[in-house]
Amino acid sequence: MSDDDHPASGPSGPFPARASRRTFLVMAGATTLGTALSACGSMPESPPPQAGLPTEPAPQMPQQPANSIGTGSVRIGLLLPLGASGNAALAAQSLRNSAEMAMSEFTGANIQLLVKDDGGTGPGAQAAAQQAIDEGARAIIGPVFAHTVAAAGQVARQRGVPLVGFSTDTNVATQGVYLLSFLPQTDVERAIRYAASRGRRGFVGIVPDNAYGSVVEAAFRETVPAVGGRVLGIERYATGDGGKYAEAAQRAAASAREADAIFLPDAADAVPQIIQALAAAGVNMSGKQLIGTGLWDDRRLFAAPSVAGGIFAAPDPAGFRAFSERYRARYGQEPVRTATLAHDGVSLMAALVNAKGEMGITDAAIQNPSGFIGVDGIFRFRADGTNQRGLAIMQVGNGTSQIIDPAPRSFAGAI
Structure with missing residues (x-):
C-alpha cells in the first residue's frame, strides 16, 4: 500500500x-509442481563414504529463529x-x-x-x-x-x-x-478497454485532486487513445469538500454532454454526489457508461440507484x-x-x-x-x-455487483 x-x-x-x-x-x-518434484526425486543419491576412510561430521542446521x-x-x-x-x-x-x-x-x-x-x-x-x-x-x-x-x-x-x-x-x-x-492502473486499463470494446468513444474524467487521482488520471489519459477513444475533458475536485463536486461538474458539463462514457474513480461517499451534480448541471446521464475503479467495490455504492449500470474492474469474487x-x-x-x-x-x-x-x-x-x-x-x-492481473468486469445493479465479462484464465490474449 x-x-x-x-x-x-x-x-x-x-x-x-x-x-x-x-x-x-x-x-x-x-504443469504443476508435482511434476518438477517427481523429476527431482529421480536424481541419484551421493555414494556412501568408503569403508575405513574418515568421514566428516554431518553439517548442523542453523538454529531456527524464534x-x-x-x-x-x-x-x-x-x-x-x-x-x-x-x-x-x-x-x-x-x-x-x-x-x-x-x-x-x-x-x-x-x-x-x-x-x-x-x-x-x-x-x-x-x-x-x-x-x-x-x-x-x-x-x-x-x-x-x-x-x-x-x-x-x-x-x-x-x-x-x-x-x-x-x-x-x-x-x-x-x-x-x-x-x-492491486494496482489502480490495472483497474483503469481493463475497464476502459472493455468500454471501448462496446463502442464507447468519447470519454470524460472527473477525478479527485489527490495522489490516487493523479495515478488513475495518467492511466486514463494513456489508455483511452490507445483503444481508439478520445479524452473530451478531465476535471479535478478537492477531496473532502462536497461543494467542489458541483464546481467540477459545471466545468465538465459541456464535454460530458458529448461523451458516451464518464470516468469517476472515487469511493461510495463521492460518486453519487458527482452524478447528481452533473445532472444538476444539465447533463442527461441516460445512456452514458459510468466507469469506476476498485474503489467502487463497496455495498454502499451498489445501493445507489444513480450508479446502476456502472462498471469497474476487480478480481473474480x-x-x-x-x-x-x-x-x-x-x-x-x-x-x-x-x-x-x-x-x-x-x-x-x-x-x-x-x-x-x-x-x-x-x-x-x-x-x-x-x-x-x-x-x-x-x-x-x-x-x-x-x-x-487478470480482472473481471463487474456491473453495479440491484444493490450488488455481478460479473459481465469474466477474468481471463491466461495471459495469451489482452486483459
Missing part, C-alpha cells in the same frame, strides 16, 4: 477445492508492521495469519518464513530486511507501505535478494523490487470468498482484503523453491511471462517491478 492507503480493489480468483489450493500453479507449460513459520531449508523474510499502531497492526496480523495458512496449504513447502516486525517505519523496514538477509533469507515478502518497501528494497537490491512487496505505489517498484498489490471461509475456519475472524497478497507471496516462493531449489528464486523466474495463478486469479510481474 502507499503511505496513506486503505486496502484497494475488490474480490478474487477461484480455486475449486482445498486439495487444488495446495498447489500454486506456475502457468508456463501448464519468530519463524515452517521448517524448510530455504529461508524467506516476511516483513510486516506488526508493532505499528492502529489498523496497520491489525492488518499486519491478518497478513501474517494468511502467510501461515499458505504454508499449511502448500504441499511440501520447503521454505521457512522469518517474520520480522518493521514497525511501519522506513528505518524499521531497513533494519528488518538487513536482519532477515543476515539470517539467510533468499527473498523477502513485504513490507506493506510505500516508504517501507522503498527502504527494505534498497537493502534487498544491494544484497541481490528479490523483494515482493504490498505497496500500491508504483514509484517504489523497480527491477528486483516487485509489487504484488469467488476466490476471496473461498479464501475467507478457510481463514474464518482457522482463525475465527474475517481477513483483511489484502490478506490474499501474503498468501500468494508465500505460495509463489514455495513454488519457485520446490521447482528448482533455493537457486530457483531469480528475477527471470519471478518475471515468468506466462504468470502465476493465485487466490485472486492470474498475475505476472513486469521487469520494472509492477504487475498485471
